[in-house]
Amino acid sequence: MTQAVPHRQRHSLDLEQLISLNSGSFIPRHIGPTQADVAAMLAVVSPNQGLSLADLISTTIPADIYHQANLNLPPAESEAQALVELKTIAAKNQVWRSFIGLGYHNCITPPVIQRNILENPGWYTQYTPYQAEVAQGRLEALFNFQTLVSDLTGLEIANASLLDEATAAAEAMSLSAGISKHKNCHRFFVDANCHPQTIAVIQTRANPLGIEVVVGDPETEDFTVPTFGLVLQYPGSDGRVCDYRAVIAKAKAQGVIVTVATDLLALTLLTPPGELGADIAVGSSQRFGVPLGYGGPHAAFFATKDAYKRQIPGRIVGLSHDVTGQPAYRLALQTREQHIRREKATSNICTAQVLLAVMASMYGVYHGPQGLKNIASRVHGLTQVLAKALHRARYQLVHQQFFDTIQVAVTPEALGLIKQRAENTEINLNYTQATVGISLDETTTLKDIQTLIQIFAPEHNIDVEALILEIKDWAWDEALTRKTPYLTQPVFNSYHSEHELLRYIHRLQAKDLSLTTSMIPLGSCTMKLNATAEMIPVTWPEFGQIHPFAPLTQTQGYQQLFSELETMLAEITGFAGVSLQPNAGSQGEYAGLLVIRAYHHHRHEPQRNICLIPTSAHGTNPASAVMAGMTVVTVNCDDQGNIDVADLTAKADKYQANLAALMITYPSTHGVFETEIRHICQIIHQYGGQVYLDGANMNAMVGLCRPGDFGADVCHLNLHKTFCIPHGGGGPGVGPIGVAAHLVPFLPGHPFLTEAQAQHLGPVTAGAWGSASILPISWMYIKMMGAEGLTQATKIAILNANYIASRLAPYYPILYTGAKGRVAHECILDLRPLKKSAGIEVEDIAKRLMDYGFHAPTVSWPVAGTMMVEPTESESQAELDRFCEAMIAIRAEIAEIETGIADRTNNPLKNAPHPASVITSDLWDRPYSRAKAAYPAPWTKDYKFWPAVSRIDNAYGDRNLVCTCAPMSDYSVTQTVLRE
Structure with a gap:
């Protein structure tokens, strides 16, 4: 008999168990509390009752809607497995060179911007900047974006971005209807040379409002039929550059509000819409360093006259000052927004494309006015070279004035040959029945020009470099050449080396509280983990470098991703x-x-x-x-x-x-x-x-x-x-x-x-x-969690909310609970009694939380004078406890006011937040110590997040609206005024 080897038997048994485990399981990496934490938290939620997690859920969700069956989803995958699977799907996309245009252009995302903004959780995990004192970096970047847009469009005020160019044009239609002198007029004229997707979205928006959309040639329209608005494309969708002064003057003489959809890069060379007489300018900033991403996300822009600032849709960043007189940014004119005006609002937009607008603004900062002009001039010059070459090859251009897009007239026979040769070289062009459109961009090279010439005229041997020497002027009338300077502000003329831009980006990031700092416990605005594995595929070229109108045969990976995500979401819902x-x-x-x-x-x-x-x-x-x-x-x-x-x-x-x-x-x-x-x-x-x-x-x-x-x-x-x-x-x-x-x-x-x-x-x-290019994030999340992980995440989200409610209930009443005394995934703290007992407003607690290193929960919504707290399943018990301890400590500070120990008007809450500039000031005339102001909790001594400014004067900012950077010539004057 062979003698057994005990240690080998144990090793074999252990290995078998290990192999059966998914050692790379994502679920415990996404969900914060451990099993031990869950048991401890349940004991707090229901002391001495032996409550299980199943019991908590069954007493929270009504029995008649509880979905008992498991979701029919694929098994959970590890991060590595999911990334490999997604890479396989992405490989089914074909990344061809696209010269399609139609409002979308390939571009170069400067690596310093890609790595330090797009791929940086310090930028992409921030919340909407409602708590401005801990959002000064992002607000400054958006302020730069507004300045960039305002300068290039030649209009006085711009917002902090909208969702895309087409919906921005539809918003312009709504604004035009609201401010038009033609009351009860329902006719809106759209230039037939607008991008087709823009026309289609405008038509969708107009239909339920009873607006008649007339698509035609604005140059032949006399506007004697009452018309409340007009939208033009400049340059046109086919590339034409037209002098629209006469059209705009004719329309405005009839009381028509004029919108111009335009291209920011072209406006570095062309007369801006504001100088042509336009009331509104819209467009996309995508070509300012934001990847194509098969259609989005991209930051649209919206600029108009100062007279319409209270009707402009979306968010506006304004410059105000804090209580010490220091300049400070904040969201301006919020009373015009949908969350206040409700059904009287002219727009339902409650968001912006902040991350993309920040990227576009940094692109402008990095290149500066001369760099942007150089890029535009190069693109335009190469377009002229291509146009001359095709002319020598005996092709006729549909229009002679253009910026980066030409339209080539072709016979049906030539069209087929051109398309075949383009496909053989993996190039996409814009085909119609009788024309081929070609749009060049920042990434275009002389080699691309040579390839395009070979596609159209393989039998011609054209010397491209000789043609370069023939380009002496712009391909439009001198009257359309821009004369007005732009981007003269210091911020656009200071950070042109990578070192300098990197430091500027980092300085701004350090002023913003994000999920890299602490939990952001906002009710209804779930701020959970955005896992790195979910974010990595966003910048894969197979997802990021595809034109939205590329043939479906080239986007089979995307089609599979869409189909699978739709199926999983349908199952979940x-x-x-x-x-x-x-x-x-x-x-x-x-x-x-x-x-x-x-x-x-x-x-x-x-x-x-x-x-x-x-x-x-x-x-x-x-x-x-x-x-x-x-x-x-x-x-x-x-x-x-x-x-x-x-x-x-x-x-x-x-x-x-x-x-x-x-x-x-x-x-x-x-x-x-x-x-x-x-x-x-x-x-x-x-x-x-x-x-x-x-x-x-x-x-x-x-x-x-x-x-x-x-x-x-x-x-x-x-x-x-x-x-x-x-x-x-x-x-x-x-x-x-x-x-x-x-x-x-x-x-x-x-x-x-x-x-x-x-x-x-x-x-x-x-x-x-x-926004196709960010859909892989949700696909990855569902794949890595599976049915079991998703369900457990929901249970823990509910547990975390009930845990916070249970811990804070002795200090702040919980305003609403369900039939069995439970809350869902969020709870509302009733702070209203504190106004009477201590003169403390909900805003005071929100600002004091900043001194403890936290972003405030949702303030005064859905009930004024309350806070709505949502912890999410991703927060650990330790982080939940840290937040609870901060709220409990703040309640003790309020008690000092109630008992007379602390002054009712001069106390840590009324003076919060306390930035480093205040703490280190030579002047300290407050009846509490600097230590109590700045280091109110033990963890703040280990790591301190400093608010960038003191409490901001919102009313001053609305009374004195400033939403673009001052030009360099006015810079010192502006700073003096703000200090005063």
């Missing part, structure tokens, strides 16, 4: 179909309502236009409903924050002949699972309406309940919240919609898609798949 097109939550809301509208019209019930919306709803809900052509009727909420079912029933009955939809957020805006949700859906269906569910709080439902199962017909998802696309400092976002089977035929189409003709709804965004 319980819906039959998903559209990935909406590129923000607000756009998802709007698209969902348009789907409902199209459904009713298809059923010959166009009179259904009443949208019921609870009083607790986010401001985008009523604004979106109005944009979709609906009339808003509010529904009351009860004392527990739930929908008043009796009031809902009464109003559904009253408006039953006209009821279109109910918009509801679930779990509720107040952070609880309403027990009547299934009944609420039944009521709406009984009266012929559809249920639109705002999926902002899907973070509390994934794996536990599905909107499609309990009665919702449409639901938008915030992929930048629940599914891990980062906030990017206030954008990008993605807001796809899921719909029930009967609504699938009405999902958004797009002119690029061959099946668009069969769709009942036009596009809602410029790209057929919206």
Whole structure:
């Protein structure tokens, strides 16, 4: 008998167990609390009751909607496995050289910007800059963006970016209608030479508002028929550069508001729209260093006259000062925005493309005015060389004045040969029945020019370098050559070496609190882990370097990604179909309502236009409903924050002949699972309406309940919240919609898609798949979590929120809880009693939290004088405890005010935050120590995040609106005024 070897047996058994484990499991890396933490936290949530995690969930989610079955998703993969699988999918994309144009251009992302902004969590995990004192870096970068846009367009005020060029043009249409002197006028004229996707989105937006969109030649239009607005493309979609002064003057003489869609790079050489007489300028900053990304995300821009500053959509960054007189940036004129004006708002936009706008602004800072002009001149020069070469090859150009795009007239026979030769060299051109369009860009080389010539005229031997010597002037009339200087401000003339730009980027980053510093506990704005493995594929060339209108045969990897992501999201939500097109939550809301509208019209019930919306709803809900052509009727909420079912029933009955939809957020805006949700859906269906569910709080439902199962017909998802696309400092976002089977035929189409003709709804965004290049983030997240991980994440999100509520309840009342005393994934702290007892406002606590190293929770929403806290599943118990200890310590500071120990007006909360400049000042006349001000908790002594400025004077900034950098000649004067 052979003697056994015990240690070998043990080794074999251990190896077998190890092999069966997924040692690279992503789930515990995404979810913060350990198993031991979970047990300890449950003991706090329910002391001495032996509460399990299953018990917590069953007492939180109503039994009649609890989704007991496991999600039908692929098994969880490790980070390495998922990246390998995605790389295989990406390899199915073919990265050809695209000269298609149509508003999209290949460009060079300076590596210093790619590595230190696009790939830097210190920039992409920041939140929207509502707490300006800890967002000064990003606000400065956006301020630079506004200056860049304002200078190049020749208009007085610009916003901090919009979603894409097409929707920016649609926003211009809305603004024009609002400010036009032609009241009750519904005619809007669109230049036929606008980009096709822009025309299509304008038509989609116009339809529910009863606006007649006339597409034609503005030069032959006399505008004697009352028209409230006109949009021109400059340069045109076909590349033509026209002097539109006469057209604009003719239109304005008839009271028409004029918008010019334009190209920032071209405006370094061409007369800006403002000098041509335009009222509004829109466009995309994509070619300023932002990858093509198969259509997005990119930062659009919107500039207009100062007279329209209170009507401009989106965010505006303004310059104010803090309480010490130091210059400070903040979001300006917020009273005009949708979250305040609600159904009276002219736009539902509640976001911007901040990360992309920062990249574009840094591109401008890096190159400066001369560098940008050099790039534009080179692109234009090469275009002239190509034009001359094709002329020598006996081709006719459709137009002789151009910047970077030429249109070549061809016979049908030549067209086929050209297309074949282009495909053989892996080049995409812009084909029509009788022309071929060619758009050059920053990446174009002389070799590319030679290749293009060979595609058109292989039999000709043309000396390209000799043609270069013939280029002496611009390919447009002298009257259109720009004379006005631009970007004279110091910031655009100081950081042209990589060292200097790197240091500038880092200085700004250091002024911003992001998830790299601490948790950002914002209710309804889920700030969870944005894992590195999820972010890596975004900059792969197979995803980033593809033109949105490249043939579908070249984008099979993207098509597989879209299909798989749509299928997984449909399974998670319980819906039959998903559209990935909406590129923000607000756009998802709007698209969902348009789907409902199209459904009713298809059923010959166009009179259904009443949208019921609870009083607790986010401001985008009523604004979106109005944009979709609906009339808003509010529904009351009860004392527990739930929908008043009796009031809902009464109003559904009253408006039953006209009821279109109910918009509801679930779990509720107040952070609880309403027990009547299934009944609420039944009521709406009984009266012929559809249920639109705002999926902002899907973070509390994934794996536990599905909107499609309990009665919702449409639901938008915030992929930048629940599914891990980062906030990017206030954008990008993605807001796809899921719909029930009967609504699938009405999902958004797009002119690029061959099946668009069969769709009942036009596009809602410029790209057929919206912000396509960041969809791999959500694909990676779902793949690495699997059904088990996603479900566990939701359970832990609910546990973390209940843990915080339990810890803080003795100090701050929890305003709303569910039927069994639980909150969902967020809780509302009621701070209102503190105003009476200590004179402390919610803002004081928000600012004091900065001294403890935290970003404030959501302030005064959905209830004024409260804070909404959402910890997410990614935060560890240690981080949750640190936040709770900060809030408890602040409550003790408030108690000192209540008992008279601390002064009611001169105390750490009223004076917060305390930046280093205040702490180190020679003057200290406060009745508490510098140490208490700056180091109020033990961890601040180990690591201190310093707010960049003291509390900002918002009212001053609105009264004295400054939203662009002062030119170099005025710089010292501006600084003197601010100090005074």
